[in-house]
Amino acid sequence: MKARTLYDKIWDDHVVQQADDGTCLLYIDRHLVHEVTSPQAFEGLRMTGRKVRAPEKTIAVPDHNVPTTLDRANGGMNEESRIQVDALDTNAKDFGIHYYPVSDVRQGIVHIVGPEQGWTLPGMTVVCGDSHTATHGAFGSLAHGIGTSEVEHVLATQTLIQRKGKNMKVEITGSLLPGVTAKDITMTVIGETGTAGGTGYVIEYCGQAIRELSMEGRMTVCNMAIEGGARAGLIAPDEKTFAYCMGRPHAPKGAAWEAALTYWKTLFTDEGAHFDKVITIKGEDIAPVVTWGTSPEDVLPITGTVPAASDFTGGKVDAVQRSLDYMGLTPGMKLTDIKIDTVFIGSCTNGRIEDLRAAAAVLKGKKINDGMRAMVVPGSGLVRAQAEEEGLAQIFLDAGFEWRLAGCSMCLAMNPDQLQPGERCAATSNRNFEGRQGRGGRTHLLSPAMAAAAAITGHLTDIREMMAEAV
Amino acid sequence: MEKFTKLTGVAAPMPLVNIDTDMIIPKQFLKTIKRSGLGANLFDEMRFNLDGTEIADFVLNKPAYRRAEIIVAGENFGCGSSREHAPWALLDFGIRAVIATSFADIFYNNCFKNGILPIVMPEDVVNALMEDAQRGANARITVDLEEQTVTASDGQTYPFEVDAFKRHCMMNGLDDIGLTMEKAASIDSYEAKASTLRPWV
């Protein structure tokens, strides 16, 4: 048999039907749903009298709109947000799908809840009306975002009409140096390929540095595959993956677990399988990075300086000029001289327990800079509970951070957590587009440890220097 | 879905790379539970000042482009989120075709589901059409899905590629879901087979 990539294998196992022109009907194992991209899809089902074909494989949770302040149980949601969340409540009930309402401790960002509850397992196809569905690829599942029409298609048929993408391999060799994290890997890759570099591809991340990451770190890496333009990111499952899945509420148990394990162990890229594009980066070459512009590809090591538009060519020249104006930065200025007034730790990229641990380790016994507004928004209610148990919450509170309830929050600022025009935020989320965190707001993307460091000093900071001081 | 066969109209030039979905429709307008009405907020933060007045030099505010039906743009148009609100907003404004050197995957797919034709053209063609578009309402561009061509105002014709199935659905205004539901028997038999091979799913 022909040598196949991990992507090839998962794809082959999910083809329901293939047309002569190569278009496939692909079976979907898990469909995750949130309140923003689903109401029109459910409305479509009602209008045509259709049902959800596989409600037992469909999971919904509100996350984008929900307030994260402690008073959210007593309302606190604006009218429009409430309508969307109410619509999801009703749709979940009417169509009989699994649901984690705002009042449930398991509620959180859909891409954190899925793995946490054992819905996401190796070898599955996972979709959601959300581009960061790529996160679930960390389990060796084929996971990608879809639009609302496709949400409706999956609800009605449990399939998607798809053409196969191309295979791309991103190998990170060696080990990461101290102070460098999964976030720095994934941002460095985007800096290398550009935001369109992955278009049409499914990326498989591999190499020693990826193997050495925890499941949390792997989710961070795959999460931002979409920022590189890729349809999905994948990492072959291994013992760490199996250990993470074992015992989760919706993971198989007993004999079913053994059968699953046997299958999961076949999920790797065969020796000699073909990749259409290969990128190799040495783990030792990766530095802690930050973004300076308004595209996730605007990445530089923290030791760098703000570039000038004239450093670029083609359409990027105008785009960079526009970015610099928007960001209020001058070419040549050191990145570590950029002053920060807001710090946001959270999102489906970096809102897991390990991220909170990394930030808390930096903040322990310290205070945030005067006038700084800093918040931690755990990725799920369970992450929040665990952080409280481990004493992390107290470290954040003592440092001067706000300690919030779970949700997307200031990652996209659909709820009241927003930047004001001109405010500058160090954020552990994934997008630095104009207006992403609030109209006129300025975003610098970075790792949780780097965000914590910036909260203390009041400017972008090289975490390695802070670590050196601590010794 | 509205059918698309052929369209002649004004094209708005947007020579920016990486026009993202947050620019096309900022998140504060995603709180709707309907598909319609989003055109009023298309490109909201580029189009309007904070007090709601128009930003005069934004292309769609210029008299010549107020009724544009086509956009010509730089590479990687539609990158960012999966929000279908982006094509809904374009459509509601009246845009039926976008021409660029490349598109982000999810956005590209979403366009076809909504009767908007995304056309990938090589850079020199996009540059030529961009120049044509800059001439305003005098330069009407024709997009012909049946012939798979774009014709500039000077009569120059450029061919483009499009997936045959997507083209078929768009030209006939076909609903994918209906088509797939006709294949229910295949889905049933896939499920039966998968439930023995991978019963834990």
Ligand code: SF4
């Ligand atoms: S945390 Fe941000 S990126 Fe993740 S699902 Fe929510 S809004 Fe999207």
